[in-house]
Amino acid sequence: QKEVEQNSGPLSVPEGAIASLNCTYSDRGSQSFFWYRQYSGKSPELIMFIYSNGDKEDGRFTAQLNKASQYVSLLIRDSQPSDSATYLCAGYTGRRALTFGSGTRLQVQP
Amino acid sequence: GAVVSQHPSRVICKSGTSVKIECRSLDFQATTMFWYRQFPKQSLMLMATSNEGSKATYEQGVEKDKFLINHASLTLSTLTVTSAHPEDSSFYICSANLKVRQTGRLYNEQFFGPGTRLTVL
Numbered sequence: 001q002k003e004v005e006q007n008s009g010p011l012s013v014p015e016g017a018i019a020s021l022n023c024t025y026s027d028r029g030s031q032s033f034f035w036y037r038q039y040s041g042k043s044p045e046l047i048m049f050i051y052s053n054g055d056k057e058d059g060r061f062t063a064q065l066n067k068a069s070q071y072v073s074l075l076i077r078d079s080q081p082s083d084s085a086t087y088l089c090a091g092y093t094g095r096r097a098l099t100f101g102s103g104t105r106l107q108v109q110p
Numbered sequence: 111g112a113v114v115s116q117h118p119s120r121v122i123c124k125s126g127t128s129v130k131i132e133c134r135s136l137d138f139q140a141t142t143m144f145w146y147r148q149f150p151k152q153s154l155m156l157m158a159t160s161n162e163g164s165k166a167t168y169e170q171g172v173e174k175d176k177f178l179i180n181h182a183s184l185t186l187s188t189l190t191v192t193s194a195h196p197e198d199s200s201f202y203i204c205s206a207n208l209k210v211r212q213t214g215r216l217y218n219e220q221f222f223g224p225g226t227r228l229t230v231l
Contacts, residue, residue: 032217043203043225044154051217088153096207097144098220102153 003027003093006101014109019076021104023089026070033072034098035063036088044088047074079108112138112208116223123194124231130190131226133204139184140206144220145177148201160187194230202226 005024013019025033032051036044050056050063050072062075072091076083086105090098113136123129133143141162146154158179159167166179178190191198203225210219 034220041201041227043222045222046219049217049219051215092218096142096218097156097159098205099156100154 002101003099004089004091004101006087006089006104008102008104010105010107012107012109013079015079015081017079017108019079019083019106019108021074021076021087021089021106023072023074023101024070025072025091025093027091027093028067028070030091030093033063033065033089033091035061035072035074036090036100037083038086038088038103040086047087076106079106081108081110084108112136112206112221114204114206114221114223116204116226118226119224120227120229122229122231125195126193128190128192129194129228130188131202131204131228133187133189133206133223135185135206135221138206138208140187140208141184143181143187143204143206145179145187145189146203146205148203148225154203157189162187191228194228196230199228199230202228 003026034049035047038044048058050065056063060077064073084107086103088103089101093099115134117132143160145157147157148154157172160179160181162181168174181187205220205222207218209216
């Protein structure tokens with residue numbers, strides 16, 4: 001079992017819709033989780049991180065963490081074509097480095 | 111946020127040559143830096159953890175004699191791909207940890223460099 005798992009997609013949503021990206025993790029001891037966005041050929045850029053159960057909102061983005069279910073999600077409201085990218089979920093799984101999921105490719109259709 | 115730079119951004123070399131990639135933390139000190147590799151359409155795979163003043167810690171399956179890591183200062187880590195071959199062609203990304211405080215708690219946040227695209231002919 002991979003430590004951090006994501007559906008590879010692609011996830012296709014129309015412009016203006018809500019995009020929902022999901023991630024599960026296997027290490028119950030993991031404390032904090034990160035969502036990165038990566039455009040093709042570029043380095044990942046941090047969108048937000050979450051460490052407490054519940055929701056955390058930042059602009060159009062909402063991260064959700066459910067430690068009991070070992071589940072992390074990212075909601076993108078009012079999706080824009082510029083949001084089209086690969087979204088990487090990552091967590092600290094007992095090491096000092098982040099462990100990344102395989103990423104979900106999001107396509108926002110104009 | 112904190113800034114991490116990498117140099118060069120792109121390098122093309124002949125098979126058998128060695129290539130050095132630099133990773134710098136520009137506005138903070140990093141005792142620990144990380145080197146990742148990413149092949150097309152795949153996620154980031156951790157290669158090694160670079161520790162200032164001590165030996166790097168390599169992930170399973172990563173040859174330490176082929177991927178030499180030196181972390182001689184608190185702001186610079188280098189990765190040297192020795193005797194590069196076409197299968198080493200990849201996107202190499204470094205990152206550095208910085209403790210950030212949020213709502214009274216300290217958390218590790220990783221800041222990534224822009225990456226180095228290595229092509230070995």
